[in-house]
Amino acid sequence: MSLPVRNRFYPRAGENKLPLSHPEVAVARPKFFGAALLNFVLYILLFFCLFCYLYGSLFQQVPRTHNIHILWVDYDGGIIGDAVRNAYSSLQSLQFPSLIEKTASQFPTPGDLREAVCRSHYWAALYTSPWASVNLAQAIAGTNTSVYNTSDVLTFIWNEAKYPTIMDGAISTNLHTLADAARVSYIALNGSSAFLTIPPNNSAALSAFTNPWTLNSINIRPTIQGTRAVYNTISFVLVLIEDFFFLATFNGLYNQFKIFLRIGPERIIIVRDLISLTFTMVSAMVNSAAIWAFKANWDVTAGQWALSWLTLWLFAHANFLLFDTFTIWIPPQFVSMCLVTWIVMNITSIVFPFSIMSPFYRLGYGLPAHAAYEVLTDIWSNGCNPHLSYALPVLFAYEVLGLILTSIGVYKRCHNAVIVEETTKEAMRLRVEAALKAERRRLSLARKESREKRAQRTPTAESSHVTDDVEDHSNDTTEDEEDLEDLEAVETQIERMRSRASALSNVGPAFRLIGSND
Incomplete structure (x- = not known):
C-alpha cells in the first residue's frame, strides 16, 4: 500500500484513512453513490422544471399582445376617426394591442377615459379631440393656422408605473405606430381634396397638411428612471434571500444558546415574532429608502414612500414566516429545493403582466410577490391600480397563516428539544x-x-x-x-438514539453568529 502524499499546508490530511478495499469502505460505497445519484437526478429535474416554468412565461408573448386592450373613443366623428380605424384595420393582428371602440355617450369626457384606465379596465385609452377634423381642414385651408395645435388631435392615456418596460413597448410604441399609420391613411382618404385648399406660399398650412397631428401622451405616472427595470425583479429576489439568510442566522442563535430547551414556548413565540417584525421592518425601510434615493426625477411623495415601506414590510415578514414554516414542517434535505422554487414562482408572477402570458400562470394571483407589486403599483400611481381588494387579503392571509404555523412550530421544537x-x-x-x-x-x-x-x-x-x-x-x-x-x-442502541436525536434537533438551516466563538 502506497503512503499518503503529505501536504505542507495540511500535513495530517492523509492520516488514518482507510484503503478502498477496506470492508467499511466497500459497504459505504454503494450507499454513497446511490445517494449522490438520487440527489443529482432530483436537482437536475427540479431546475429543468424551474427553467421551463420561467421560460414558459416568456414563450409566445408577442402573439399574445392582442390581449392588451386599449379603449378607443372618437369624439370628433370625422375623417380623422376614419383614418384611425383604417390604420388599425391594417395593423390589427395577434402582435398588436386590441383597440376596443366605444361611443362618446358611454364615455362623455376624456376624464371618464382616464378613470377607466385608472380603474384598470383597460391598459390605455385613445381618443380624438372634438372638432379635430374641422380644425385640421381649416388649418390646411390657412384660416386658423396660428391657433391650430397638432398635439390636440389624437391623445392616449396610460399609466407607465404598471410594468414600465412592458408599457413602453406594448402601449406607447404601438400607439405611435398607429398614429403614424393613421396619418398615411388620412392622406389616402383626404389628401387630394385637402391639398387643393392649401393657399399658395402658406408654409403653416403646408405644415398642417404634411404633419396633421402629433400623438399626445397623458401619462398618469411617468416612470422613466433606470432603476424601474429592477423594481419587479432583483428587488424582490433580494428581499426573499435576505429573509432566508436572516432566518438561518436566527436559527443558529437559538441552537447556540439552546433557547428551545431553556425558555417556555409562549415567551419564545412573542420574542421570535418581535425580532422578525423588527428585522423585516428595518430591512423594508432600507429597501424603500434605496428606491427613493435613486428615483431620479420620479414624481413620488414622502407619503408614498411610507406606504411603500409598509407594503414591503408586510411582504418581507409574510415570507419570513413562510420560510420558517418550511424549515419546521419540511424535511431539511428538501428546504433548499422549496426555497429556489418559491423564489422562481414569485418572480415569474411579477416580471410580466398576465395578459401576455399563458393563462396557466395566473396561479400567480395567489403569490405574495404579485400581491405586493400590485399594491406598490397602486401606491406609486396614486390609486390608479385598484387591485387592493384581492392583493391585501392575499398578503394578510400569508401573514396570519404564517403566524399560526410558526407558533405551532415553536411548540414542536420545544417538545423535540426536551426529547x-x-x-x-x-x-x-x-x-x-x-x-x-x-x-x-x-x-x-x-x-x-x-x-x-x-x-x-x-x-x-x-x-x-x-x-x-x-x-x-x-x-x-x-x-x-x-x-x-x-x-x-x-x-447499537446509542447509535439509534443519536440518529433520532439528530432528526429531532433539526430547526432548519442554521448559521453561526458573526463574532461568536462559543
Whole structure:
C-alpha cells in the first residue's frame, strides 16, 4: 500500500484513512453513490422544471399582445376617426394591442377615459379631440393656422408605473405606430381634396397638411428612471434571500444558546415574532429608502414612500414566516429545493403582466410577490391600480397563516428539544453503565489472576483447585462473549438514539453568529 502524499499546508490530511478495499469502505460505497445519484437526478429535474416554468412565461408573448386592450373613443366623428380605424384595420393582428371602440355617450369626457384606465379596465385609452377634423381642414385651408395645435388631435392615456418596460413597448410604441399609420391613411382618404385648399406660399398650412397631428401622451405616472427595470425583479429576489439568510442566522442563535430547551414556548413565540417584525421592518425601510434615493426625477411623495415601506414590510415578514414554516414542517434535505422554487414562482408572477402570458400562470394571483407589486403599483400611481381588494387579503392571509404555523412550530421544537436532551442523557447513562460494567469485569479478572498466582505458589492449593480453575476459565470465556455482545447492543442502541436525536434537533438551516466563538 502506497503512503499518503503529505501536504505542507495540511500535513495530517492523509492520516488514518482507510484503503478502498477496506470492508467499511466497500459497504459505504454503494450507499454513497446511490445517494449522490438520487440527489443529482432530483436537482437536475427540479431546475429543468424551474427553467421551463420561467421560460414558459416568456414563450409566445408577442402573439399574445392582442390581449392588451386599449379603449378607443372618437369624439370628433370625422375623417380623422376614419383614418384611425383604417390604420388599425391594417395593423390589427395577434402582435398588436386590441383597440376596443366605444361611443362618446358611454364615455362623455376624456376624464371618464382616464378613470377607466385608472380603474384598470383597460391598459390605455385613445381618443380624438372634438372638432379635430374641422380644425385640421381649416388649418390646411390657412384660416386658423396660428391657433391650430397638432398635439390636440389624437391623445392616449396610460399609466407607465404598471410594468414600465412592458408599457413602453406594448402601449406607447404601438400607439405611435398607429398614429403614424393613421396619418398615411388620412392622406389616402383626404389628401387630394385637402391639398387643393392649401393657399399658395402658406408654409403653416403646408405644415398642417404634411404633419396633421402629433400623438399626445397623458401619462398618469411617468416612470422613466433606470432603476424601474429592477423594481419587479432583483428587488424582490433580494428581499426573499435576505429573509432566508436572516432566518438561518436566527436559527443558529437559538441552537447556540439552546433557547428551545431553556425558555417556555409562549415567551419564545412573542420574542421570535418581535425580532422578525423588527428585522423585516428595518430591512423594508432600507429597501424603500434605496428606491427613493435613486428615483431620479420620479414624481413620488414622502407619503408614498411610507406606504411603500409598509407594503414591503408586510411582504418581507409574510415570507419570513413562510420560510420558517418550511424549515419546521419540511424535511431539511428538501428546504433548499422549496426555497429556489418559491423564489422562481414569485418572480415569474411579477416580471410580466398576465395578459401576455399563458393563462396557466395566473396561479400567480395567489403569490405574495404579485400581491405586493400590485399594491406598490397602486401606491406609486396614486390609486390608479385598484387591485387592493384581492392583493391585501392575499398578503394578510400569508401573514396570519404564517403566524399560526410558526407558533405551532415553536411548540414542536420545544417538545423535540426536551426529547433530544433526554435522549442525550440516556445515551450518556448507557455509555457510563457499559464503562462501569467493563471496569468491574476488569477488576474481577484481576482478582482471579491474583488468586491463581497465589495458588501456584501453594502446591496443595493447586492440586485442590485444578478443577475449579478450568471451570473459572470456561466461565471467563463465556462472560467475555456475553459482555462483548452486551457492549455491541449498547453501541447499537446509542447509535439509534443519536440518529433520532439528530432528526429531532433539526430547526432548519442554521448559521453561526458573526463574532461568536462559543
